Amino acid sequence: MQVNDNKEFQPLIVAFCCNWCSYAGADLSGTNRLNYPTNVKIIRVPCSCRVNPMFILRAFQRGADGVILCGCHPGDCHYTSGNYFTRRRMTLLFSMLDFLGIERDRTRVEWVSAAEGAKFAATMNEFTEAVRKLGPNRRLEDLRCRKQ
């Protein structure tokens, strides 16, 4: 359930979803009326491999508190191999962010198929909660962008 208590910290979650699986999965969770928090804002990309690490850093710079990347399950990529590249890229990027002391739970990769509306909603609920626990992103924000 979504809580709209103003006192509670409302994290901003940016979700990159691949067009073929995860975006469809998100649509399905909508069709099935499966709730997840309004904190999650989805950006559609053709394939998870389109997501440049710069986009993720950009989101953090601009005030996102968590970034999640969703794509087809390994082996199911519409473009056959895109998500395999995504997996390596993101593993290394997240590892680097971790190395720099950025909280690990602010980033995640999840494979969500077009049939997994329930998984999509559950993932978003879970991820939002995890980020909420961490509190506002302070280690990778740009002070100039902080909302007054």
Next chain:
Amino acid sequence: MQRIGVFVCHCGTNIAATVDVKTVAEALGHEPGVVISQDYQYMCSESGQNLVKNAIKEHNLTGVVVCSCSPRMHENTFRKAAAAAGLNSYMVEIANIREQCSWIHKDIATATEKAIILGKAAVAKVHLNAPLTAGESPVAKRALVIGGGIAGIQTALDIAEAGFDVDIVEKNPTIGGKMAQIDKTFPTLDCAACILTPKMVEASQNEHITIHSFSEVTDVKGFVGNFTVTIKKKARFVDETKCTGCGLCTEKCPMKKVPNEFNMGLDNRSAIYIPFAQAVPKVATIDPNYCMMMKTGKCGVCSKVCSAGAIDYKQQDKFIEQKYGAIVVATGFNPINLDKYDEFAYNQCPDVVTSLELERLMNAAGPNGGTLLRPSDKTHPHKIVFVQCVGSRCDDSKGKPYCSKICCMYTAKHAMLIREKYPDTEVYVFYIDVRTPGKNFDEFYRRAVEQYNVHYIKGMVGKVTPRSDGKIDVQASDLLANEQLHIDADMVVLAAAIEPDKTARPLATMLTTQMDTNDFFTEAHPKLRPVESATAGIFLSGACQGPKDIPETVAQASAAAAKAIGLLVKNSITCNPCVAHSNELMCNGCSSCEKVCPYGAITYIDKEFRMPDRTTAVRRVANVNPAVCQGCGACTVACPSGAMDLNGFSNSQIMAEVDAICK
């Protein structure tokens, strides 16, 4: 700066019940560049679309944002509407405020707030949209089928049937492939040759089909609709056009000790040969490794006896280049090499044979004229042991991890045929599982067990030892009875795993198609696009894609043909305009993008540039073929300089969306 129109859909109450659409339209109306912002009951309805069209004309809009249901629903609807109003259809963006907002949220205030943000992101993106035009590329009206087995033949026939020219490239002197070697087919036990050879003849006589036998593909250039293929016609030292296939040369050839490939080396052929009686083309071929004339310069018998004057000892390999619109891969399979299987004594004992060898031993055109005799002493075997899964479902490096699929059924067939013809022969089949999913398959298997009393034993054969008395000691375990068995067999038949033909791997590289770790071609989608490769214009037919029996092969062959025809009927193909493109001024030529492209859409060209200091320099730069690129964007991230970008999902567009969402 764009002039943007925003259209917020109520979707009846689907959106309007949870999202305050008026507030959304009002808020988005204040975004920079937005000149009109409206809401409407059903934006996708005709009157809704007219609203959009009229606004485009009236306000001279350069961009449109529709806040509605998922773009997967109506993106196309609004793109068409925009195009009808004279706006480039790629200047339309959808903000998904139904599936990803109104339907999942309950609180109007927060849902409205989110809908506004999603709308702002779409507006931010549209600001950076550029009109895109789908390119077109012509289609060469000719197909190439690589492989002349039943898969290739069926595909070629179907394509020819539709009226398109099609070439078959077969590496062997004749088409026919594995099916030509098979005696009977399961589960009907009809004669393989009887159903195959008419198809071979049909192929050879079809005016649309050209058969390049004894030929190989050596180079493939180009892309969907426009492949240029180089085919090597290997020298067969016989002029195909002159040879009548009378066979006199093969009779007179003094060199008769050449292992006969067609009969799996179980008998011999001459140095000049026609693989089998129904070969297509029925043309002789000289094997230069054995021909006396070729080796010593002394002989020339065939040349003397050939009344057609077809023999040409000086013939050279010939290369032909041809343009094709579509390519079908039908390179088939082979049983794996069993040299490593010492435990089955395959290399030590001639009476341990593979199933394909057994086919030849039982075939009327085979080495024994159809009588099943032991290769060693030409006696009737009375006890035959079949070993299943030799190299299939195997964890170690000797074998294959997959199930070869056809072995269970052909072994049942063999067992049944032997029991039918030689009822005094005892037949044992050692299996891990018996897999019989298929029409009439399980019935067939049960007949072998119940009607023909074949001894099916669940268990593994541990060791096969040829004995000095000519018998073969088969040590095995019966897992159900939980006991060790020793069988004194006369023959052992190994159901060797099948693997893709060795020529497939280099071919895949030429075609820039994907293969799995077992060298089977990877289909574009395992469920929805099973006969297409991920590379546009390349289709897959038969066992090159995975183990298959004959009916499956033929079904896939026809499916591949249908897909190829679907491509060939088009005069040109419309390309998806949302493709990658490289900024040549920034490209380093490092090849990173090429490495991650699943479609081989990126090539490198050396291009001359005017440098800022007015000199010229030749630089290696990436070039994306828009007809081949599918727009995944893998290259855009692999490119460190950011030279590679994706139309419709550009770096700046996605970052603008991020910015808008995080604002």
Next chain:
Amino acid sequence: MQEAMINRAKQLLADGSVDRVIGWKRGEFVYDITPAVFTSAEELDADFVYDDFTAANVSKYLVKESKKEGKILAFLKPCDTYSFNQLIKEHRIVRENIYVIGIPGGPKLDAERIKANGITGILGAKNDNGTLIIDTVYGEEKMPYYEALSVKCLNCKSKKHVVYDELIGEDGDILDSNRFDMVEKLENMTAQERYDFWREQLSKCIRCNACRNVCPACTCEKCVFDNPDSGVENKAATDSFEENMFHIIRAFHVAGRCTDCGECSRVCPQNIPLHLLNRKFIKDINSLYGDYQAGEDTTSRAPLNDYKQDDCEASIVHERGVE
């Protein structure tokens, strides 16, 4: 060594095998050596230097130099040959125009490390059995030789030349280096400690771009950070975020391509241990995707341009090490 190099270079110039020589030119002091192109025996005799302070990797210059007319002789240390190979692999240099002579490498001395010991007025330095004896304006000073070594030489990964047309001196071996020790030490800190460590280090950054401009992997025609159209252009570390951003993205862009030559840390005027970022990627790649040494060959697929179907999931990051 220097003598042998000059002689061989003169020979090759004289017999027309090469037209130019890229090497190093002596400076005002013992340590301020500048990479330079020589075209004549006279120039070589006058200025060519190769000694304990000659640390610069000249392979990147070949991107430009090899595209000029004529052939150039390049003297490459073992570590430089890895960069060279990587550049070949990425089609950045024209191999035919280069004649490579492999020369023995370090360890090299770093004047900054000597100065960090409070020694100033340096006029000369020599190694005496593990003690560096430094001649200064203020008299003779001593310090442990080891402490004066360039950071990039402390964890040398290889003394083997992976490419050369000829060698002067003997080829060495790939070493079993402890280069990941510091990375590991950081990995074992808490996230807060790591954050503090890097904040202190990266906040020193003055965005001079020396690390990028010296890096043999950073040969982009136009760097994203210089390109106003890239959306991430930044010229100054205006905010701590941009300090992070620049170094993360730079390290990511060279991940799987960085040969660990150590030039970034060598040239950093603020002594930021930038090589640790690259090494972190190298260490991760080795442990997650199998050992890979960029520049070892010219044909293998870079780890980020490759995949295996059973690669680990990104969640591995969440599961290992110290939170």
Next chain:
Amino acid sequence: MNNDTLIPYIGVVTDIRQDTPDVKTFRVVSPEGGKVFEHMPGQCAMLSIPGVGEAMFSITSSPTNKEFMEFSIKKCGCLTTWLHAMDVGQQITIRGPYGNAFPVETDLKGKDLLFIAGGIGLAPLRSVINYVRDNRANYGDVQVIYGSRSMDDLVDYKEIIDEWMADAGIQVNLTIDNPQEGWDGHVGFVPNYVKELNPSTSKTVLVCGPPIMIKFTLAGLKELGFTETQVYTTMELRMKCGVGKCGRCNIGNKYVCKDGPVFRFDQLGELPDEY
């Protein structure tokens, strides 16, 4: 604290005129009405849309116009594209005036003047021409030679026809590069036209246009007997601060934004060849 020159004023765009396919002229006033600041002919101002960019443009209106300033801007980059897309009523930021001016009150006073312009190069000269027209008594003969690629590319064509050509006090010679339907005037490149017209060497010349045109015009003028001290031009270089501090427009010991943009050719000759 005093106002700093780096902090801009607000200007409101009150009129946008499409002069040629890629040149628009923008009229700018202060939000309270009237000009944002005073200037002299040849001076420049920094216009900006915050977040998009800031660039230096010469002020094309004459200082004698007391109501507004005008800028003729060619679409060529990010900011100019934005400016071309905007509607009337848009606010922009403006700071200046920057640079020197044509010496209309000193060296040019009392002189016969010859203006030579090519394409958008008319923009800075238009300010001087109108200034001279409004102070006609202070100057001798006035001749304008102006050329462009085509009829459509002649900036301010309407003003040229309606006002300048109707003004008995000045002589206007127009030319276009290639023949065109509906054009019965001169056809040919500006430098050649100048030679053809063979103006008197007593004139002081103000020239502005693309670098290649300036180069050939100067050569032509020299052939006709003009000396470099008689010819003025105005330069364009990348500028940021506008006050000679940021270092960008430095040529030799001059800063174009502060010591220029107007230079006499003999002064330019002393500078290193880096512009």
Next chain:
Amino acid sequence: MLKISLDKLGKLFEAISASQTLYIPTDREDGAAEYKKYESGMKLSNNLNTLRSAKDFFFPQTENLVDFKMEGKNIEVIDVREESEDFVIFGVRACDARSFTILDKVFLADPVDSYYKNRRDHGTVVTMACTRPAETCFCGTFGIDAAAPEGDAACYSDGESLFIEAHNEKGQKFIDSVASLLEEGDAAKLDEVREKTRDILKKLPLANLTTDNFGGDKLNEYFNSDKWGELSQSCLGCGTCTFVCPTCQCYDIKDFNTGHGIKRFRCWDSCMYSDFTKMAHGNPRLTQLERFRQRFMHKLVYFPANNNGEFGCVGCGRCLSKCPISMNIVKVMKALEVK
């Protein structure tokens, strides 16, 4: 002259920092010195000079100039300037002290840069005479006496005490504010120390470097020298020299969209960068040769031409030790000199 015992320096710093912000050079973990805001217990560095120059105090690497808010067609200009607080920079070396004079000539020239002036007005520069110059020092070349630095007030150490003298009103005010800690001392020993320092300065490797050949009069001659190609060939085009240089003052002005407004900021820029002079339709300094030449021409020729022969270099030696490829102004001067 007033003095304070060296072991009481801490007390002096405490006293200064009680009334205003104090910056002193202090040693970093890596052995380099940098200016830090004084906090209790902080030790004055023994290093000759700081890694970064002291120009940051008056001309920081980045600073916000003005903010904008955009709303529809309207723009709001927000002046973000604030009066600087008073501060003291302690321990500035003679070279850096001179760099302020050079920066003043740029930023305080009409029109005055209010951002710079604001900090300049509020900052007191307390210099420290050098006693152990390094091999890279060549301040003498530009007429700077390392043993007698400029600044609002100057300090000299004789090994036991620190002597302080004011050079102007601001310096005097500073001394007055800490007068209670100071005592009158005998500066006799100072001359000895100073002479010793000057002796060392004379023996430095670069002691004989002169500017006799340089200046504004031979502008084109230097500009067209054929040495530039060779000198610039290994230049990486990075900004290290520029950014560690106490006198380099080129800057860029850029806008940053924060999502809720535009921040216009300026940041250091470098004439060594390829895009420094790049315009939509070309670049007057196309190759690194031109950019390299610009930097040195500016310091050795253009600047003196506009400033009565004063050079744009103070001989601090930072670029000598920091250039990644060890190319620097000394090598340039020597190469051009030969001609």
